[in-house]
Amino acid sequence: MSISNLQKCTICLSNVDRTTHGYLRHLRQVHGNDHLFNTSCPLCDSNFIYTNLKSFINHFRKHDFNSSGQDHSSLSLAPPFNDFNLDNHDDTDDSQQIQQASVWQSEHHGALDEIRKFYVKMLLKVREGHVLPGNIMKTMALSITCLLENFSYYLLSKLNINVDNVISYNFNNDIEKNIFEISRNEDSFIAACQSYFKFVKPKEILLPTGSKAYYIPLHQLLKNLFETQGFYDCVKQEKELISQFHGQDIIYHYQNAEFGRQHPVLQHKTNCFSLQLYSDDLGVVNPLMGKNAIHKLTTFYFSIDDLPARHNSSLSAVHLLLLYYKKDFDDEKNRKILFAQLSKDLNSLEEDGLILPGDKNPTYFTISTLCADNLSGKL
Structure with missing residues (x-):
């Protein structure tokens, strides 16, 4: 089965957007907090049941990677070199393109670092002295990533930019990965506090x-x-x-x-x-x-x-x-x-x-x- 033929959610059987992003967006918003999350992959013949939303999303995206023929396997924020200076390929040599890609990547990784720091600071305020349960932190991470993804799609559509472009896809994916990494457990949250706010672990x-x-x-x-x-x-x-x-x-x-x-x-x-x-x-x-x-x-x-x-x-x-x-x-x-x-x-x-x-x-x-x-x- 191809992604374009997927019309219904495998959990609640509701009609969903016939795109990869639409299907995953439905899973995050509707089933992200399901304690008994379980589903098989509708795109392969395996009968394996996924009980974790993140594991299922990672598996589901592999089908998108294979079907699109694009190299999304890396979570790097640097776009393909051909995306730079499209009007003057003859005037820009490979070394200049590599240098431009490196600058672009470092700048946006700095932006991701600021997002991580802001998210940790927000959790510290909400936790009110380390009293916020771990499952609530994961719920917040899921809600925030859904909000950012919807915002980026809306903004790109208003700017008449393809919402499925590689840079937007990788950037949203990186934000999701970083936020969930911080909220994964207490040790990862403490490590982030030590990194950004010089927290001294007892x-x-x-x-x-x-x-x-x-x-x-x-x-x-x-x-x-x-x-x-x-x-x-x-x-x-x-x-x-x-x-x-x-x-x-x-x-x-x-x-x-x-x-x-x-x-x-x-x-x-x-x-x-x-x-x-x-x-x-x-x-x-x-x-x-x-x-x-x-x-x-x-x-x-x-x-x-x-x-x-x-x-x-x-x-x-x-x-x-x-x-x-x-x-x-x-x-x-x-x-x-x-x-x-x-x-x-x-x-x-x-x-x-x-x-x-x-x-x-x-x-x-x-x-x-x-x-x-x-x-x-x-x-």
């Missing part, structure tokens, strides 16, 4: 009791913070302002007080920034489970103590460091394991420091304050 800590805790590497968090545009300059300016009030009657910052000036690390290292640590307990409930039991967790946060007050009062200046079950803290062995990596990183920052962007000499960090339940203790 390290899993296994405890002897069988529980798990999570620690976010402090070194990497600080590097990302100080690579933010203007952040380093803002901290240095505040640090200089604090030092100007040393020995004066006005205590601009608690470091200007006698106790602050006696800090063992800040007293001997001028190129040193201070960190504030916070500890707090919280309870979480999974509303999707049958039981409404509260899981009690303990968290550790940190902030840069040398930030101006207008920035330090914002929640965006507070960063998560450690997360574990509150009950695991009662065991002495667990406590040693929980704080082993954090203690090691803090000692390294005090003794070895960190090379910040634009610097040749290390900058040191030390704890100035530890807060728990709004009660502050100086270290």
Whole structure:
């Protein structure tokens, strides 16, 4: 059977557009969210049943490739070389055509990269802190690709351009491939966040009791913070302002007080920034489970103590460091394991420091304050 003879959907038996794009568009829009998706290919003699929409689409397109005689097998965005400078074949040699194709391809791959970044940012906003189920992400990816495909067809038809041209086909295919790759599972989404937004993946800590805790590497968090545009300059300016009030009657910052000036690390290292640590307990409930039991967790946060007050009062200046079950803290062995990596990183920052962007000499960090339940203790 040829594609042109295909008139009905093999799943719902509805009349469909007698083109490859029309048939696939119907599958995405009508059956894309079917949990029990299953169909055989109407264009071959195989009795194999496809239970995944993406697998079926990839198989179905192979028939289109073979019947059209065009080389669509590559998902490259570069069109055939003959598409460039059609009016002056004699004046353009092969090397110039190859160079033009390369430029065209690199520019549009850059556009795809921007689309990937925008899609990841949109998912981050919708997820509201990683609470969006994976099947919903796949539904969003399917809906977005359908929307973009319909938009491109409408735009090309208004411009009197063939909607089945190679460039449009490959570009839509690349967008679909990239979006579904990001939404495939949690690992692929986290990898995209690491690539585009410098997301620091937490390290899993296994405890002897069988529980798990999570620690976010402090070194990497600080590097990302100080690579933010203007952040380093803002901290240095505040640090200089604090030092100007040393020995004066006005205590601009608690470091200007006698106790602050006696800090063992800040007293001997001028190129040193201070960190504030916070500890707090919280309870979480999974509303999707049958039981409404509260899981009690303990968290550790940190902030840069040398930030101006207008920035330090914002929640965006507070960063998560450690997360574990509150009950695991009662065991002495667990406590040693929980704080082993954090203690090691803090000692390294005090003794070895960190090379910040634009610097040749290390900058040191030390704890100035530890807060728990709004009660502050100086270290």
